[in-house]
Amino acid sequence: MLAYIARRLIAGIILALLVTYITFLLLSTSFEDVAMTILGPAATPETTAALVAARGWDRPVIVQYVDWLVHAVQGDFGVSVYTSLPVGPSVVQRLLVTLSVIVPALLLTVVLSTFLGVWAASRGGVVDRIAQGISLIGYxxxxxxxxxxxxxxxxxxxxxxxxxxxxxxAEDVGAWLRSITIPVIVLTIGGVANMAAQVRGRMIDELRHDYVRTLRTRGISSGAIVIRHALRNAASPALTVMSLEFIQMFGGALIIENVFALPGYGSFAFNASLQGDIPVIMGVAAFGVILVTVINLLTDLANGWLNPKARVQ
Incomplete structure (x- = not known):
């Protein structure tokens, strides 16, 4: 198990390094444009070159990236070019806003999708068509x-x-719940549409296996077979779908945040990109890849616990 965790951690670290380096490499092509934006109408070739040199943006890209990485692993992601605020706390603050919407939506999605998927697969007929109709609405x-x-x-x-x-x-729990209710409902409906069909399909496959018929011949109730055996075996692929759903919600946070004027991670990243705020963009990329890596690692560990064969794949 420890070797399995170590492999996943190493893979996650490599992914984080690749994503952040590629991001920095792409940003390096716009250093002069960012300097001109900062200087505004007063920008000249001389003042632009001076600002680029002052920021250290004229150094080799790999040297700049290593310097950023050394500070980042110590928790120092620099300061915003425009606001002069520390990047790390600013990103965390915006990330918490986004997660306060996504996490409740994901939990509701899992509960409702599991209920609809199991209900449709175990009952069939009219019940199955009703459950599929509910999922279809989300599409x-x-x-x-x-x-x-x-x-x-x-x-x-x-x-x-x-x-x-x-x-x-922290200010008002009731007001917070009211402010996230509509965004959570929107994300949940879309999530259920994606996940319920996956749970239903996996449960139908499980209920067709020979071990289910064997359990029925032993007099075990249908409810016990579905909950204790089939659902457990179907949980492993469902967890993978859940992690993908989280990433999809996280990636689509920008739309929700713009519609409901939420000061979240997506809108923060979008505004930083428009401004060319390089330290903020790097911080956003780093926190994003770390979050996705952690989610994938937790999913892999859960799959390894549910299905020992996954640990050797």
Missing amino acids: IVPGLLLAIGLVVVFAVQLKWLPATGYTPP
Whole structure:
């Protein structure tokens, strides 16, 4: 098991190094443009070159990257070019906003998808068609249209929930719950549409195996077979789907944050890209790849626990 964890950690570290280096390499082609943006109308070739030299952007790219990496592993991601605020705390603050929306949505997605998938696979017939119809709604209705519809109903007409904005839970838990309710619903509906079909298909395959028929001949109830045996065996691929769903939600955070004016990770990264704020872009890339690596590692460990064969693959 330790060797399995070590292999996954090494793979995650290599991935993080590759992503951050490629990001830095791509950013290095725009150092002069960023310097000109900072200087504004007063930019001249001389002042631009002076600022590039002052920032150390005229050094070889690999030297700059190693220097950034040495500081990053010590928790120092530099300061924003435009706000002069430390990058690390700024990214963490925005990341917590995004996770406060994604994590509840993912938990609801897992619960509802598991229920619908198991329900459809074990009952079949009309129940199966109803469950598939519910999942189909998530595919047919675009997330943006769904978000607008929910805002119109619950924020504009009923005035139960705020249309935009975000309240940190440390200030007011009730206001925080109201501010994330509509975004969470939008993400959950889309997530259930993707995940419920996967759970249903895997459960149908499991229920067709010979061991299920053997358990039934021994008088074990259908509920026990489904919950204790088939669902456990189907959980391993479902965990992989769940990790992919998390990454998809995380990647799509920008749209949700722009629609609901949430000060999250996606909008922070987008604004930094528009401004050419290189330290912030590098910090965003580093935290993003670390988060994805941790999620994949936890998923692999859970799969290894559920399915020992996965540890030797």
